[in-house]
Amino acid sequence: MKTIFATILSISLFAFTLKTEPTKYFTREANITFLSEAPLEKIEGINNQAVSMLDISTGQIEFAVLMKAFEFDRALLQEHFNENYAESDKFPKSNFKGNITNFADVKWAVDGDYSVTVTGKLTMHGVTKDVTAKGKITVKAGAISATSTFNVLMSDFNIVIPTVVKDKVNNSVKIEVISNYKPYLG
Amino acid sequence: MTTNQYILLFISAGLLIRVILSYFIAKKIGTGRNIGYKNSLILSLILGAIIGLGITLLSKKPETTNRKRRDVVFAILLFGFFLGCVLVSYGLFEYFRTNAKTADLEADLKISAIDLYNAYSDNESQSDSIYRMQVIEVTGKISEIKKDTSGIIILLDGGNGMFGVSCSLQETDKELKKAEKDNTIIIKGICTGMLMDVVLTRCVIVQPEKK
Known part of the structure; x- marks a missing residue:
């Protein structure tokens, strides 16, 4: 009798856990754009295979990206980006680990746009720096997406831009993030 | 080779042929005439070898011809011009090069x-x-x-x-x-x-x- 009861209990518990709303969301197709606008040249690198995790119960948000997966329209830019600046062979990945500071303001079950502030640590070129970025969370028909645009200084990450190319490469680089999440069932 | 590379090769070859032809027209025919090596060369380079040759042939022959040193200087300038063309086209080619198609x-x-x-x-x-x-x-x-x-x-x-x-x-x-x-x-x-x-x-x- 006891074992039957225990079995029923565990089955119902299992069913209950299955029913709960997911709190973890992820994407493997986040878009990250790297944009340097200098007087003589606009350089844009696009990566649409960034990975991101979002935990809506804690507001924790993470991104990871492979530097070599940034695509530029001209091959020379891509080679210079990987060889001279990002040093992608030495530092193949960049990542961001942070928190949505005002995540309590976001109603995850109600459709709408929510302005958020994210603070965390950005690791790039082997250097970790604190970064704060403003962004937007959009909830629409149960789907969650996040966008953000922020600037980082290359010099903060020990990336030196030679004086010769000062007019072509800006030390301040704009990073654009677009991330459409889906529930993580792992 | 990509299409771009073919175009570049074609332009380079064309330039090379034009420079060589112009040089021979100027050296063999222009030098011995009133028009001179220099003018003949410039005309042939700018207007094309055939028109340059025509103009050079129209020019009359003068009494004396002694322009050896100038010829050497112009040969060097010519080489510089050609080298410049190659470097500029290589530079442009590198600048506009796109990633190889997978x-x-x-x-x-x-x-x-x-x-x-x-x-x-x-x-x-x-x-x-x-x-x-x-x-x-x-x-x-x-x-x-x-x-x-x-x-x-x-x-x-x-x-x-x-x-x-x-x-x-x-x-x-x-x-x-x-x-x-x-x-x-x-x-x-x-x-x-x-x-x-x-x-x-x-x-x-x-x-x-x-x-």
Whole structure:
């Protein structure tokens, strides 16, 4: 009798856990754009295979990206980006680990746009720096997406831009993030 | 060779022929005439060898001809001009060069999506040394096709139900229409490493709809 009861209990518990709303969301197709606008040249690198995790119960948000997966329209830019600046062979990945500071303001079950502030640590070129970025969370028909645009200084990450190319490469680089999440069932 | 390279080669060859012809017209005919080596050369270079030759032939022969030193100087200038042309065209070519089309590249390695994923999840750094930045032809089952603003991602099953090989493709890929979920497909792309999935960029479909 006891074992039957225990079995029923565990089955119902299992069913209950299955029913709960997911709190973890992820994407493997986040878009990250790297944009340097200098007087003589606009350089844009696009990566649409960034990975991101979002935990809506804690507001924790993470991104990871492979530097070599940034695509530029001209091959020379891509080679210079990987060889001279990002040093992608030495530092193949960049990542961001942070928190949505005002995540309590976001109603995850109600459709709408929510302005958020994210603070965390950005690791790039082997250097970790604190970064704060403003962004937007959009909830629409149960789907969650996040966008953000922020600037980082290359010099903060020990990336030196030679004086010769000062007019072509800006030390301040704009990073654009677009991330459409889906529930993580792992 | 890409179309751009052919055009560049063609222009360079044309320039070279023009310079050589002009030099001979100026040296052999122009030097002995009133027009002189210099003017004949400039005319031939700018207007083309045939028109330059015509004008040079129209010029009359003078009494004396002794311009050896000038000839040497102009030969050097000519060489400089040609070298300049080559350097400028090389520079322009490098500046506007686009990434090689994956369809034109020979695959360095052929592997199944499951084997590639397992190799990476077993030992990432070792796999990086074998596969990273290589052109890889991957065979696998499509577990997801996702269209995005900046392209298309096809996820190949890695044999664990969740992760696998993520391939980014251009929307213009003609074979894309035939790609369907659960079909086996062969995709060629450049391996850039692993995040949650093994990431392949600049992919093209080699063979679709193999059931």
